[in-house]
Amino acid sequence: xxxxxxxxxxxxxxxxxxxxxxxxxxxxxxxxxxxxxxxxxxxxxxxxxxxxxxxxxxxxxxxxxxxxxxxxxxxxxxxxxxxxxxxxxxxxxxxxxxxxxxxxxxxxxxxxxxxxxxxxxxxxxxxxxxxxxxxxxxxxxxxxxxxxxxxxxxxxxxxxxxxxxxxxxxxxxxxxxxxxxxxxxxxxxxxxxxxxxxxxxxxxxxxxxxxxxxxxxxxxxxxxxxxxxxxxxxxxxxxxxxxxxxxxxxxxxxxxxxxxxxxxxxxxxxxxxxxxxxxxxxxxxxxxxxxxxxxxxxxxxxxxxxxxxxxxxxxxxxxxxxxxxxxxxxxxxxxxxxxxxxxxxxxxxxxxxxxxxxxxxxxxxxxxxxxxxxxxxxxxxxx
Amino acid sequence: xxxxxxxxxxxxxxxxxxxxxxxxxxxxxxxxxxxxxxxxxxxxxxxxxxxxxxxxx
Numbered sequence: 001x002x003x004x005x006x007x008x009x010x011x012x013x014x015x016x017x018x019x020x021x022x023x024x025x026x027x028x029x030x031x032x033x034x035x036x037x038x039x040x041x042x043x044x045x046x047x048x049x050x051x052x053x054x055x056x057x058x059x060x061x062x063x064x065x066x067x068x069x070x071x072x073x074x075x076x077x078x079x080x081x082x083x084x085x086x087x088x089x090x091x092x093x094x095x096x097x098x099x100x101x102x103x104x105x106x107x108x109x110x111x112x113x114x115x116x117x118x119x120x121x122x123x124x125x126x127x128x129x130x131x132x133x134x135x136x137x138x139x140x141x142x143x144x145x146x147x148x149x150x151x152x153x154x155x156x157x158x159x160x161x162x163x164x165x166x167x168x169x170x171x172x173x174x175x176x177x178x179x180x181x182x183x184x185x186x187x188x189x190x191x192x193x194x195x196x197x198x199x200x201x202x203x204x205x206x207x208x209x210x211x212x213x214x215x216x217x218x219x220x221x222x223x224x225x226x227x228x229x230x231x232x233x234x235x236x237x238x239x240x241x242x243x244x245x246x247x248x249x250x251x252x253x254x255x256x257x258x259x260x261x262x263x264x265x266x267x268x269x270x271x272x273x274x275x276x277x278x279x280x281x282x283x284x285x286x287x288x289x290x291x292x293x294x295x296x297x298x299x300x301x302x303x304x305x306x307x308x309x310x311x312x313x314x315x316x317x318x319x320x321x322x323x324x325x326x327x328x329x330x331x332x333x334x335x336x337x338x339x340x341x342x343x344x345x346x347x348x349x350x351x352x353x354x355x356x357x358x359x360x361x362x363x364x365x366x367x368x369x370x371x372x373x374x375x376x377x378x379x380x381x382x383x
Numbered sequence: 384x385x386x387x388x389x390x391x392x393x394x395x396x397x398x399x400x401x402x403x404x405x406x407x408x409x410x411x412x413x414x415x416x417x418x419x420x421x422x423x424x425x426x427x428x429x430x431x432x433x434x435x436x437x438x439x440x
Contacts, residue, residue: 042415043415043419045421107424108423108424111434113436145395146388147388149388152395156398239421240432242430246435248434252433260409276437283413288433297395297399301396310388310389313386335435341435343435
């Protein structure tokens with residue numbers, strides 16, 4: 001009987017292995033075809049951008065590299081591995097990016113944005129909200145792409161929030177802001193690289209000290225993820241001419257949906273600007289951030305399915321749906337005020353030498369300190 | 384009730400296809416012959432894509 005049962009199990013395992021292998025081949029072929037079709041339809045640049053977006057999604061989901069989760073772990077458990085990996089990835093991106101921005105000024109631009117009242121407030125709110133949703137800008141896309149119910153639920157609210165944020169930008173900017181400050185304008189490219197790497201190294205060392213001596217070694221998975229992300233981010237800069245971003249694309253999706261529903265956007269300063277007005281009428285397949293966002297969503301789904309059959313999920317309590325929706329809406333809105341999320345402002349801002357990236361990090365981390373407590377209060381204690 | 388992650392991915396794909404279908408219907412058609420060079424680096428053209436850090440124009 002035992003022998004029969006063992007034989008049946010082995011046969012079932014073997015069938016599953018064959019099925020999984022077939023699925024992987026199909027996923028590989030399907031993805032390659034998708035990239036080729038877009039390259040033929042919208043140009044090689046857009047095809048390459050889709051491939052880069054897929055790479056981001058596969059790296060983030062496949063190697064479990066995140067932004068919101070590691071901040072939460074750092075705050076609650078003093079586990080800073082994820083945070084150190086983020087700083088490592090930013091440093092690895094900064095070195096070639098700042099150099100490239102100097103030799104191809106104009107063709108390539110950095111994520112340089114002003115520091116201001118609304119920017120700091122937006123980053124703080126974003127940091128708090130991302131801890132409630134347990135997913136940041138890229139995290140929401142990765143979670144949605146990999147079939148996480150909260151991620152999927154949060155995504156349309158994030159889109160709505162980032163669109164609504166664009167409508168009120170002039171009023172928020174009127175609260176006051178400095179001109180955009182690029183470190184390379186102040187210190188030259190070498191100075192900007194040295195200062196950026198010095199601060200990242202110092203911060204990394206400091207966060208490393210938070211952990212017990214025996215647990216300080218950074219897992220291999222995070223080293224690989226940091227290297228892959230840095231490589232992809234530099235490729236993104238070379239192909240797109242601008243750093244990796246997430247929020248602009250989501251806001252554009254919301255704006256297009258509103259526009260198609262009959263809403264007149266010409267009266268809003270953000271959408272009446274030449275570039276944004278043009279992108280409202282042209283295909284999403286021509287928008288850089290939209291294409292990498294699509295790739296990120298699909299890449300996360302591929303990585304999740306590649307690992308094996310997807311686990312079932314228990315339905316979430318009503319309170320979680322409501323809180324998640326509000327937090328995602330706020331997160332989208334706040335990311336517009338903050339000139340980006342953890343990707344566009346933190347990752348790309350710092351790695352291309354913008355002062356606002358550092359200010360965003362400080363404000364968003366302060367917001368996360370509040371957010372983790374808020375989440376515990378809203379969701380766990382009352383359960 | 385237990386929901387499967389594969390169902391969630393199905394819903395997401397449906398949403399994305401819906402968005403792209405509307406885009407195909409309402410946005411200006413793409414002219415593949417007007418495509419920019421594969422790399423912005425070395426193209427000689429000013430970077431002009433929409434980005435999170437883009438200020439109001």
